[in-house]
Amino acid sequence: MNLFDREQLEFHRRHIGPDKQETSRMLKTTGEANLAQLIDKTVPSGIRMKKDLKIPEAMSEFEYLQHIKEISMQNQVFKNYIGQGYYDTITPSVILRNVFENPGWYTQYTPYQAEISQGRLESLLNFQTMVSDLTGLPIANASLLDEATAAAEAMTMFFNMHNKHDHIDRPKFFVDRDIFPQTRDVLHTRAVPIGIEIVTGDYASVKIDEHYFGAIVQYPNDKGSVEDYRRFISAVHASGGYVVMATDLLALTLLTPPGELGADAACGSAQRFGVPMGFGGPHAAFFSTKDEFKRSIPGRIIGVSIDAEGNRALRMALQTREQHIKREKATSNICTAQALLANMASFYAVYHGAEGLINIAKRIALLAQTAAEAITEIGFDLVSENYFDTFTVITEDIRPIREKALRQQINLRYFDDRHIGISVDETTSLKDLFDLINCFTNDVDAVTFFLEEDSTLDHIPGTLTRTSPFLTHPVFNAHHSESQMMRYIKSLENKDLSLNTSMISLGSCTMKLNAASEMIPLSWSHWSRMHPFAPAEQTKGYRQILSELSGYLCEITAFDACSLQPNSGAQGEYAGLLTIRGYHTSRGDHHRNVMLIPISAHGTNPASAVMAGMKVVVVKALENGYIDIADLTIKAEQYSHELSGIMITYPSTYGVYEETIKEITDIIHAHGGQVYMDGANMNAQVGLTAPGLIGADVCHLNLHKTFAIPHGGGGPGMGPICVKSHLAPFLPGHVYSAEKGMVIHDQQQTAVSAAPYGSASILLISYAYIRMLGYDGVRMATEYAILNANYMRARLQNDFDILYLGTNGTCAHEFIVDLRPFKKSADIEAEDVAKRLIDYGFHAPTMSFPVPGTIMIEPTESEDKAELDRFCEALLGIREEIRQIEEGKADKKDNVLKNAPHTQFTVIKDEWTKPYSREKAAFPLDYVRLNKFWPSVSRVNNTHGDRNLICTCEPVSAYAEEESSR
Numbered sequence: 031m032n033l034f035d036r037e038q039l040e041f042h043r044r045h046i047g048p049d050k051q052e053t054s055r056m057l058k059t060t061g062e063a064n065l066a067q068l069i070d071k072t073v074p075s076g077i078r079m080k081k082d083l084k085i086p087e088a089m090s091e092f093e094y095l096q097h098i099k100e101i102s103m104q105n106q107v108f109k110n111y112i113g114q115g116y117y118d119t120i121t122p123s124v125i126l127r128n129v130f131e132n133p134g135w136y137t138q139y140t141p142y143q144a145e146i147s148q149g150r151l152e153s154l155l156n157f158q159t160m161v162s163d164l165t166g167l168p169i170a171n172a173s174l175l176d177e178a179t180a181a182a183e184a185m186t187m188f189f190n191m192h193n194k195h196d197h198i199d200r201p202k203f204f205v206d207r208d209i210f211p212q213t214r215d216v217l218h219t220r221a222v223p224i225g226i227e228i229v230t231g232d233y234a235s236v237k238i239d240e241h242y243f244g245a246i247v248q249y250p251n252d253k254g255s256v257e258d259y260r261r262f263i264s265a266v267h268a269s270g271g272y273v274v275m276a277t278d279l280l281a282l283t284l285l286t287p288p289g290e291l292g293a294d295a296a297c298g299s300a301q302r303f304g305v306p307m308g309f310g311g312p313h314a315a316f317f318s319t320k321d322e323f324k325r326s327i328p329g330r331i332i333g334v335s336i337d338a339e340g341n342r343a344l345r346m347a348l349q350t351r352e353q354h355i356k357r358e359k360a361t362s363n364i365c366t367a368q369a370l371l372a373n374m375a376s377f378y379a380v381y382h383g384a385e386g387l388i389n390i391a392k393r394i395a396l397l398a399q400t401a402a403e404a405i406t407e408i409g410f411d412l413v414s415e416n417y418f419d420t421f422t423v424i425t426e427d428i429r430p431i432r433e434k435a436l437r438q439q440i441n442l443r444y445f446d447d448r449h450i451g452i453s454v455d456e457t458t459s460l461k462d463l464f465d466l467i468n469c470f471t472n473d474v475d476a477v478t479f480f481l482e483e484d485s486t487l488d489h490i491p492g493t494l495t496r497t498s499p500f501l502t503h504p505v506f507n508a509h510h511s512e513s514q515m516m517r518y519i520k521s522l523e524n525k526d527l528s529l530n531t532s533m534i535s536l537g538s539c540t541m542k543l544n545a546a547s548e549m550i551p552l553s554w555s556h557w558s559r560m561h562p563f564a565p566a567e568q569t570k571g572y573r574q575i576l577s578e579l580s581g582y583l584c585e586i587t588a589f590d591a592c593s594l595q596p597n598s599g600a601q602g603e604y605a606g607l608l609t610i611r612g613y614h615t616s617r618g619d620h621h622r623n624v625m626l627i628p629i630s631a632h633g634t635n636p637a638s639a640v641m642a643g644m645k646v647v648v649v650k651a652l653e654n655g656y657i658d659i660a661d662l663t664i665k666a667e668q669y670s671h672e673l674s675g676i677m678i679t680y681p682s683t684y685g686v687y688e689e690t691i692k693e694i695t696d697i698i699h700a701h702g703g704q705v706y707m708d709g710a711n712m713n714a715q716v717g718l719t720a721p722g723l724i725g726a727d728v729c730h731l732n733l734h735k736t737f738a739i740p741h742g743g744g745g746p747g748m749g750p751i752c753v754k755s756h757l758a759p760f761l762p763g764h765v766y767s768a769e770k771g772m773v774i775h776d777q778q779q780t781a782v783s784a785a786p787y788g789s790a791s792i793l794l795i796s797y798a799y800i801r802m803l804g805y806d807g808v809r810m811a812t813e814y815a816i817l818n819a820n821y822m823r824a825r826l827q828n829d830f831d832i833l834y835l836g837t838n839g840t841c842a843h844e845f846i847v848d849l850r851p852f853k854k855s856a857d858i859e860a861e862d863v864a865k866r867l868i869d870y871g872f873h874a875p876t877m878s879f880p881v882p883g884t885i886m887i888e889p890t891e892s893e894d895k896a897e898l899d900r901f902c903e904a905l906l907g908i909r910e911e912i913r914q915i916e917e918g919k920a921d922k923k924d925n926v927l928k929n930a931p932h933t934q935f936t937v938i939k940d941e942w943t944k945p946y947s948r949e950k951a952a953f954p955l956d957y958v959r960l961n962k963f964w965p966s967v968s969r970v971n972n973t974h975g976d977r978n979l980i981c982t983c984e985p986v987s988a989y990a991e992e993e994s995s996r
């Protein structure tokens with residue numbers, strides 16, 4: 031290889047942990063002569079890919095950054111007044127640099143291990159407090175995927191309050207005609223499969239009766255009008271229904287909040303709180319509701335609990351409600367949400383405080399008022415006199431205005447041939463107003479307008495003017511200088527273990543490197559400031575990337591078509607199942623509604639199937655973890671007539687490539703079913719095999735696993751789906767036509783996400799991953815993921831029971847360590863091991879999935895041998911500690927594992943009464959001394975927080991009590 035070739039392959043070395051020497055030493059441990067032999071032993075030959083992927087060669091990081099810069103220049107950043115749920119915003123630089131661009135924040139995992147997640151838990155609690163305060167409703171969750179799906183979650187929550195799956199009492203849901211079209215579209219998608227009947231109309235005249243379980247209105251509405259819904263809400267309540275208001279957090283700084291108007295829930299997007307538009311996302315949606323819905327609220331809620339020392343500690347509350355426990359009875363499939371973006375939005379509120387937010391909102395409202403008055407002065411009428419930031423102009427013909435706007439690089443919103451919407455945002459300046467108003471002038475008269483800084487806001491009705499205070503908690507009033515803000519962000523970051531501390535070996539979740547070169551372009555304005563509803567000719571750069579990426583994903587999956595719309599894995603499952611449903615329906619097979627799901631499946635699988643209107647039938651597993659083909663055959667025959675399909679994960683969630691996979695897919699096809707493959711484990715397939723080769727018809731890909739999008743502490747993610755050609759007509763559609771530059775009403779399929787390409791901006795990360803690794807690099811990543819897992823398995827297998835290996839004794843890219851025997855031998859549970867790993871500086875692997883009492887380790891290809899060894903030594907150290915208990919050398923109750931994790935407060939206390947040394951508690955191995963990560967709280971009490979659910983910031987006295995007890 032010459033010097034230039036070597037440069038081109040530079041990223042292979044950066045992304046893949048082990049080098050040549052390490053590889054051969056690791057292979058010695060696993061007992062193979064070379065990597066090819068290990069792969070041959072592991073991946074069944076019948077499903078192997080026999081050719082190289084048709085993906086371009088690798089690019090160096092430097093080359094890639096130049097390439098992506100050039101493409102970005104094909105996007106044109108116009109001044110946007112489109113609104114419709116997406117607004118340009120100013121990300122405070124202190125948040126951009128210290129959160130958005132900081133691996134300490136974006137590489138975190140979902141905060142299941144509360145003791146090493148107190149920073150983001152606090153920030154998410156701030157988010158909940160902010161949402162709860164602004165919407166005037168007591169319970170808020172820690173983000174959802176986007177505004178449209180949040181509205182759909184509210185709809186299903188209300189539906190389930192009144193109806194049972196098999197018995198629908200109240201089928202109707204009223205949708206006001208003036209909600210965002212994309213929200214209406216997603217509501218429609220979500221309603222049909224579960225038997226909800228959507229009735230669209232005018233809230234002011236509709237008659238709500240006892241057939242309605244609920245209703246949705248938008249505040250301010252799609253046209254910008256601020257409507258008083260008090261009477262409507264009372265009418266819905268009088269007939270026993272519930273109301274959700276889709277709303278805007280910035281508007282609520284000036285408007286009476288939904289809770290005070292009587293709404294039962296509020297939802298919307300927190301995007302304009304400092305999160306760039308990014309051509310549609312990622313952004314955090316919010317959801318708040320009344321106390322009576324607290325056990326039904328979708329998504330994750332951060333709650334206040336206590337730790338083993340009785341100190342205040344945060345954790346994800348009501349974790350047991352998640353799909354893993356409830357499976358097909360779960361009412362929502364939300365798993366990954368938008369934690370990173372919720373953190374950014376909450377920091378935005380912390381930084382500005384109530385006063386700062388009110389000032390921003392007032393400035394926007396004043397500019398909107400000034401522009402609207404100047405435009406009416408010219409002779410145009412408005413749809414409504416009551417507005418905050420958005421007003422809609424009536425005109426005879428939009429064309430001349432549109433042409434003039436385009437000439438000035440301005441995007442307005444074109445509802446139809448006669449209505450133009452204008453949404454002012456935080457970035458709008460006085461100079462912008464000249465250009466904006468100029469679009470409506472005749473080019474002869476001078477543009478004039480008058481703006482008085484202390485003008486009253488005449489278009490916000492007095493009856494809807496906010497009087498209640500918000501963000502009064504000290505956290506929103508203490509960090510307004512950049513120094514304080516920077517330190518606050520850092521202090522929270524310090525409490526959290528992320529990939530910049532040590533490996534996070536979460537089986538199924540694939541916490542691989544999120545390379546800086548993959549991330550950097552996301553901050554560039556030609557990507558970040560693009561509106562998702564900008565006309566096609568302005569978004570050529572995005573379109574090129576999206577089309578290339580779709581092609582690569584089809585090539586990798588051996589499928590024919592791709593939708594980039596689903597913005598999480600679970601959304602992908604749902605979208606994929608809808609393609610199956612659409613296919614059967616198109617053939618007149620309306621009755622095909624049974625979905626077979628193996629017992630080992632991830633909880634989102636059954637939850638998604640139920641949302642797609644399917645009946646779940648569980649298929650058993652054999653002792654070796656394989657799907658029980660005898661049981662599968664019986665069930666496929668039993669439900670042959672109604673069979674919709676099967677959902678399988680491959681390699682299975684047990685971490686093995688079942689050789690029987692083709693037999694399984696053949697059985698399903700023979701009964702007329704379709705095969706859905708959950709792509710969570712694609713990290714073990716890319717370049718070696720493919721869903722299309724194992725007989726699947728559709729799969730989703732968790733781009734936040736296999737394709738390097740970071741987990742962001744619980745989101746963002748992306749879950750595109752790829753399908754065989756016969757399912758392509760049923761891929762999600764969207765109401766917005768970029769070619770026409772407006773909403774259309776004749777789209778073939780409805781949408782699953784608010785934006786046409788979901789969280790489009792982070793697709794750049796996966797694109798970068800594929801381009802910098804190239805066709806052979808993505809395959810090597812898979813091979814090394816398998817090598818790393820097998821190396822660790824080989825190092826651990828003499829001391830731990832490893833469950834479910836393949837026929838040749840190897841694992842795939844992950845493996846399960848059985849900890850159940852230690853319960854009997856030493857009263858040690860999986861949780862004790864997980865918490866003790868924290869003392870060794872590591873995040874626990876996946877706990878109790880798919881088998882309770884086990885841990886599932888997935889090291890990924892990005893870790894080198896030294897890090898894998900450290901992790902193995904930690905686990906072996908823990909095994910020795912368990913042995914001490916087994917042999918009676920350590921106490922069964924008072925030992926290093928039961929008391930883990932040990933905080934610095936515990937180990938420096940003057941009094942030390944434990945039967946082991948402080949050193950053993952905090953520095954169990956030498957390497958820990960060099961890079962000690964201190965958990966900020968002791969073991970968090972799991973039940974206390976659920977019993978006393980507090981999900982907003984508590985009064986300061988609570989913190990004060992805690993400090994004094996330390």
Ligand SMILES: Cc1ncc(COP(=O)(O)O)c(C=O)c1O
Pocket residue numbers: 364365366538539598599600601632634635679683708710711732747749
């Ligand atoms: C096997 C499997 N399927 C589906 C999902 C759901 O993906 P997401 O969290 O992106 O919704 C996960 C997530 O962990 C998973 O491990």
